[in-house]
Each structure stands twice: as structure tokens, then as C-alpha cells.
Amino acid sequence: MKRQIIHTADGSTTLHIPEWEESYHSKHGAIQEAYHVFIHSGLSLFEGKSVAVLEMGFGTGLNAFITWLEHEKRGQSIDYVGLEAYPIAQEEAAQMNYPSALDVADHQGIFNTMHELPWNQPTAISAHFTLTKRQQFFQDLNEFERYDLVYFDAFGFRVQPELWNPAMFQKVYTAMRKGGVLVTYACRTSIKKAMLEAGFTVEKLPGAPGKREMLRAFKN
Secondary structure, three states, X not given: OOOEEEXXXXXXXXXXXXXXXXXXXXXXXXXXXHHHHHHHOOHXXXXXXXXXXXXXXXXXXXXXXXXXXXXXXOOOOEEEXXXXXXXXXXXXXXXXXXXXXXXXXXXXXXXXXXXXXXXXXXXXEEOOEEEEEEOOOHHHOOOXXXXXXEEEOOOOOOOOHHHOOHHHHHHHHHHEEEEEEEEEOOOOHHHHHHHHHXXXXXXXXXXXXXXXXXXXXXOO
């Protein structure tokens, strides 16, 4: 499907799919949303600890990049796995302005490397951050108690409801360690029910700018 590069309210870029009227990040601010949902509501719970992160939807690489930026500040060693069925083109990645928008232009090379490295191969981005991009459908996730933290960043329920059902969340639940945390920007009642059915304990949190609430789930 055709993708367009657009600017969001905080000045950061994202990709928009006109056919679906769906964007990879919030139009109210891609960076603001990523930090609010995935860093402040997720990664911050593991301060000073080694963390295995699963991102459902590698997309533009924004979530992986900000996690890399944060891991040294927080004293964390990160094993990061990003699933993506349809990787974006290198030309699209090159037009994402995250290093400059975050005022870390000196780390442009890290962002570039994340998109240039081969798929399905673990790569040490730095001393305490390993990235594995897996070109894989979410439905093919088949792991057991590997991950501490899940960034569930799939396209919205409106366009891909099959990614937000109990069977999908059961796969994620199985892949998580006891005490693991899942965070997502979404807060639809049917999504919360699907998480509960899969075995999670679920709570609502204030949402990112432009969205009233989000969900955080725990594997007890």
C-alpha cells in the first residue's frame, strides 16, 4: 500500500497510509506518544535492570531508537526484538527526522544502523543493546517466557482487528516472563476484555496527548 510521510503535532515525522486513513504514530505527536506509552509507562518500571523487549510492529524504528537513547540513562541492558511483517523502505527511513527532532543529531548513525542491519540476525548496536529485527507476522509468534516488556504497537483495531483478539494476546502472554509488562496506546473495551481472557491483569492509564486513556497489562 502507498505510504506518505507526514509531520505530527510535535514536529516529528511518521508514515500515513491513505487507503486505511491510518498512521504509524499519533498525529498529535509521534515522539510524545512513544515516550508516554512505551518509555514512561513501560521501560521506566525496569530501572537498573536487564530487560528483554518485544516490539510488535518495528515500523519506523522510533520506539527502538528512543529505547536505545534511554537504556544508558537508566542503567539497563536491553535485548530488543522487533517484529515487522512489512518493513519500510530505506528511503522512507532516511526521511524520518527523529534524531534531529529529539536534539540528538550526533546519534543519527545509530538510527541509520537500526534500519540498515540485516533482518533475522541479532546485532549488538552498542555494548548493552542488542537488536534483532524479525520479518514475521504477529500471528507466527511462538516463544515461551522470553520477554519482560512488550510494546504492543500494531495498527489500530479499526483496520486490523485480528491483531487485537484473545488468541493474539495469548501468544504474547505465553512469550512473556512472569512479572512481565505489556503497554499499548489502545484502550478499547474489547481489547481490554481480550487481554483479560488471555490471562493478563489490566489497568487503564492516562493516554498520550490527543488520547484519553491507554492500557497496561501484567503477567502475574
